[in-house]
Amino acid sequence: MFEPLQDEFMRRALLEAALLGLAGGALGCWVVLYELSYAAESLAHSVFPGLVLAAIAGLPLLLGAAPAIALAALAIALLTRLPGVSRDVGVAVVVTTMFGLGVLLALSPDSPPGVESLLFGDILGPSDSDLVAAAALVAVLAAALPLLHGRLLAAGFDRGSAPALGLSPLRIDAALLVLLAAAIVVAVQGFGNLLVVAIFVGPAATARNLSDRIGPTIALAAVTGVLAGVAGLYLSYYAGTAGGASVALAILALYLLSLPLGRLRSARPRRRPLAEATIV
């Protein structure tokens, strides 16, 4: 049980997985409630060329991922303004183009060996700057999400009435997408291009099965994210499986576990007041 903790490398990996699980779980609740899972997946894939370029130039991956995600978001925004281009078509075109560009770059003779780690991540070997970035992400989310909470909740609940409540759904969407993009850029180091979306969708979907209140849902999702990160690394340590994929499997296992638990919860008989107050 404590054996992996003796190992300096494992301690660092566990810290990285726990930080990303915490961030992914909490932010993921809003991703799921705002039905942005597809957007999250797309944003994650579109950073690939940026990652490859950074690897070729020997720069920190963050420096490649950030401009790539900004470029993709801009391209999607511009493309969907063209008449006859719907949102999902625009997203699909941009993402496949970006990903294809990344593959071309990755297959070029200049690209260093080990590019596949950009696809699947390297949760087992985070650098100091990766750990700092993950901790910074947690700090930013811990400040931003409570601040935005009431507005995210209100605009997600009833978009049509948001302006009447003095809210701008567009600005709230934009704030959420910027946080999501930042989180993806940080988390892609650990989970790679293909698996990173799991940490934003899985723990939140699990928590949704277990609670019908937003506060507990966010707390449960954060705990689930950390738990999945740690459990996945233990699996990886003892079974010798790939780190990121093991975490993704742990996320899936927790989700499957939450299904019968959620059924149980909703089947519980409810105490309901029979009479309502009279209106005068």
Place this chain on the structure above:
Amino acid sequence: MSDRLLIEAAGLAVGYGGDPAVAEISFGLAAGERLALLGPNGGGKTTLLRAILGELSPQTGSLRVDASCGSVPQTERSRLDYPVSALDVATMGSLSGLPWWRRPGRREREAARTALARVGLESLAGETFGELSGGQRQRVLIARALVQDARVLLMDEPFTGLDRAAAERLEALIAALAGEGHGIVIATHDLEQARRWDSVLCLNRRQIAAGAPDKVLDRAVLEATYGGAIVEIPGGGRAILPPHHHHH
């Protein structure tokens, strides 16, 4: 309470770019007045409500709104799987009065509790919004508008899908709120109900008529409003059968 109208429109036309969706609208809404918006689906009721909320600008004419407006949408369109309680939803009304860096706190939740008590739902404050009945959900949204301190309530077909008891309860609440000086605009399909209110505005892509129900609602006006889809009921009553109408 001043005699000044809360809302006043003159020769108003609004739409979504291109041709106006509804035009030639002239009416006023006073404090304590219940105004029924009658008309077929696509006739411009929702468009007019959006214009009053300031989401659409007048294409021609003028629209003066001198009061805070609260939106009470159809609850089938809100998300019933959303993880919020009735109290959470009512609390959302406090956001309009808070600066962006502040989240609703104890005082705002207290105001929401008071508003829920006002609409008779004090005991259901902790229930999940999506598990309430249609009439209860509608009243939670009214509570949200009350928390918002809205002087005018804009209700989009609030009686759709309600059973008789729930509809009567809601109508009593609307009467009570009007009695307290709220101006209330209600898009509805129910002609008999509209007759009990203070005024009607008949829309079919343009204003057909406006005024007191007993002066305005004659056969010619109803035919022009609904395009002839009127059924005579033995005993003198009339029913309207607009398409996709789900009144019970």
